[in-house]
Amino acid sequence: MLSLFSKYPGLEKRIPHYKLGDYPTPVGKLSTLSSELKVENLYVKRDDLSGEPYSGNKVRKLEFIYANILAKKIKGIFVFGYGGSNFVVAANIYAKKLGIKCLTFLVSQVNANYVRKNLLVGTYYKAKIFHYSNYFTMTLGSIYYYLSFALKNRSLPQLASFGGSSAIGTVGFVNAAFELKEQIKNGDLPEPDFIYVALGSMGTAAGLILGAKAAGLKSKIIPVRVVMKAYTNEKTLNKLILKTNKYLHKLDDNFPLFPIEAFNYEIRHDAYGKGYAYFTSEGQEAVKLLREKEDIKLEGTYSGKAFAALIKSARNDSLKDKVVLFWNTQNSVRFEDQISKLDYHELPKSCHQYFDNEVQELDR
């Protein structure tokens, strides 16, 4: 049973859940880096091993998003993201598995190898992809397809939040905090003083912050911002935490409603760099360090920047006697075989730019 449901059985009766991943995800000690960075106790939570055929942090959210769609007999979902969005890849793969129609709306981003890869994985899974140069044209495009979906299917599709970070998706990470609490109880790791995690559409961090409070963990969450501050900041994060808290409290009033001051977190704004998905040299250094010392793969858009923030604090000596947990959010399933023979010309024309133009300099 899910850790959240065993603590709050009332929620189990009211929240649809469909298991897609393998839990609990392992925790491990980063022994080599512990001594190298002079952090007394450095651990990693391996959500990069959260499942097949696609892992990473989006799986926990999709378990709740798709269970809700199935329970309500909704016929399809529209998903939105940047050109190389990991969420839309995960959403397409698991939609196919569950027989849910999925339409994908992408907006232009800076070029990187993982964008090419994710687009080809989408092609492999026969994703219906529409790509736009800006939010305005994406919104117009999705309205057109929304209406035609409604006429054709005589029902409305679900509109997914960016990154799957609705209150429902965020419950996946409230549960993840309860799962971590059980691992601490089992002696798999000591209770962390700090939990570092990448902060994008915010569902991951919001769920962990709310879940840590509800599970009685003292850990301070350190969400490391990797998207524009206009979207992702203390105010918008608080809003998502409170919305998810209200949702859970409404379904089972044993789940407490916390005041906003109760939450223990501090956003890091200093690892962002030039923009979303623009790699930074500190982020790339973090990726290299994890690969060489611990054989763990990170990437430059999210997890590398999050770990770079951890390294910076370690070098300032502020983590010296602490127990620090790094939450690895990255997918680790490789798709080389599936995509090696695919031709990007199968993608819509507006996606060809990612293949015709060079990737950003730090990714070459």
Ligand SMILES: *Cc1c(COP(=O)(O)O)cnc(C)c1O
């Ligand atoms: C989406 C994503 C994140 C950010 O999670 P949010 O819930 O959107 O804040 C972090 N890491 C990776 C690899 C992701 O794909």
